[in-house]
Amino acid sequence: MPKVSQKGISMPESPIRKLVPYAEAAKKRGINVIHLNIGQPDIKTPQVALDAVKNHNLEVVEYSRTEGSEEYRTKLAAYYAKYDIHVDANDIIVTTGGSEALSFTIGSITDFGDEIIIPEPFYANYNGFSTAAGVNVVPIISKIDDNFALPPIEEFEKLITEKTKAILICNPGNPTGYLYTPEEIAKLAAIVKKHDIFLIADEVYREFTYDNRSHYSILQEPDLEENAIVVDSVSKRYSMCGARIGCMVSKNKALIKTAIKFAQARLSPPTFAQIASEAALETPQSYFDEVKEEYVGRRELLIHELEKIEGVTIGRPQGAFYCIAQLPIEDSDHFAQWLLNDFSINGETVMVAPAAGFYASEGYGKNQVRIAYVLEKESLKRAVGILKEALKSYKG
Template identity: 85%
Template sequence: MPSVSEKGRLMPQSPIRKLVPFAEEAKKRGVNVIHLNIGQPDIKTPQVALDAVKNNNLEIVEYSRTEGSEEYRQKLAGYYAKNDISVTAQDIIVTTGGSEALSFTIGSITDFGDEIIVPEPFYANYNGFATAAGVNVVPIVSSIENNFALPPISEFEKLITDRTKAILICNPGNPTGYLYTPEEIGQLAEIVKKHDIFLISDEVYREFTYDGRKHYSILQENGLEQNAIIVDSVSKRYSMCGARIGCMVSKNKEVVRTAIKFAQARLSPPTFAQIASEAALDTPQSYFEEVKEEYLGRRDLLIAELSKIDGVKIGRPQGAFYCIAELPVSDTDHFAQWLLSDFNVDGETVMVAPAAGFYASEGYGKNQVRIAYVLEKESLKRAVSILKQALNSYKG
């Protein structure tokens, strides 16, 4: 019988989606599943984006330009300028989601067997993108004990080899909600310039920062222009996850020229989604202020309720809308499955994302879960109540 590829065998399952069959079975049994496992906001998409698709007068849905429409990229450059990031339309490639932006980035700067250093826990699909490209993720562990702050630069130095091509961060972080300080970005800038490698920053949660802190982009760091690559997306910013529009941004012309060749191979990003995304750039600032205030309230409620459960340790998110919680169980993969298969309270249960899948280091995160606070407060409060009762009942 023909066999699948070795990299196919090595491709990791998504810790966010692998429990979906168990959730579907629970729903068939009449159990209501409260989803804390996935970053699908319940915030409404800006009406201006929906109207742009609804009211367009296209007669032919044509291919767009490989790098995305000129009009959209010009407006994106204006958006970045408002965020103190100076780029032009020629520095931007529109992609099919932030996922494709990262895939193009890895393809453009690495060869088979090269290495990318990533502070962990990290967005689980980084493992998948690296596996697909034949690239090795070299993890450097951050700890819940100091809220997942950037590990010491000396630890990065120990890991850099002649196969190291980049350091990859997510800022603010998924799954931790950690927000890197300008000083930490400066430290990373120095080490990538010293070793002549790239610094990739996944900045899709830029708008969502808390406690008076502001996002600082790697492209705001002076002297980093040739080393910096931003991965971005409209998915979370405008609650448009299904649009699948992102972008790759770099002032390094050779990187952009190389990435365009990968983009040409997939022809073009989707037309209607670009129309919606371009219109979304006209969303008033008041929208983000209201959304951020809502997420802040949800974060505070979630932390307050989780703190009432004995044995639970919580990282405090400074951005995005996720947190890592350490539970008094030995295997959250088993616990998360048990929640869906064998437990409910008055016909309700919760679905969480086991955190081991957000690590590359063996054995880490086995007693942790990622929780997405993308549901309204009453649902969050109910979910934590169910989680508390589950922990009291769980025998492991």
């Protein structure tokens, strides 16, 4: 029979979605599954975005421009200016989610067999995008004992070869919630300039930073115009995950010209989602203030409850809405599946994301899980209570 590609066989499964069949089976048995596994906020989408789609006056849903509508890109540039990020519409390509922005970026800067250095644990789909492009991820470990801070810059230096094309970070981080300092960004900027490679920053959680800390973008770093690429998305910012609108941003003209060719191959980003995303830019600051306050409350509750469980170590997130918890178990994949197949309390169980899938290094994260605190506090507290009892019962 015909065979699938080796590249397809090598594509990693999503650690977030691979357990879905077990969760669906649990629900069919009447079990309520509390989802701690996926970053789907329960925060309401801004009404202004919903109304823009509801009240549109289109008679034909036409293709938009390949790079996204000029009006939307111009408004995006104005949005970035509020954060001291100075770009214009021509520095922006609107994409079908941040995922496509990453895909265009990797396609534009790498050839088969090239390498990208990524601090791990990292957003699991970085592995998938790289595999699809025939690019090798070169991981560099950040540790829970250091709260996942940037590894020493000397360790990056050891990994750079003639095949290295970029360093990729997520800031604030998924799955760790780590927020890079301006000093750490400056160190990364210095090394990419020294070796004439790119610095890619996935900045989709920019608005969600805590403890009186602010986000510092690589596009704010001086003299990094030719090296800096930002990947962004409306998914988390406006709780619009299903809109699938993102963008890539860079002042490197040759890069943007190249990425547009990839964008032309998929024709255009979705029209209705651009309408919603453009309208979402009118969302008042009060919306973000309230959302941030809610996430801070959820973070504090989650950490407080997890710290009550013997043998659990938690990385303290400074942004986004995830944390990594190290559990007194050996195999979080098995534990997560067991939770869905064999354990419940009062008809409820929890679904977590095994953390091994957020690492590229073999054997790391086996006793860790990622928890997304995107549920209201009562559900979070109940979920951690179930997790506590499950760890008592679990035999491994």
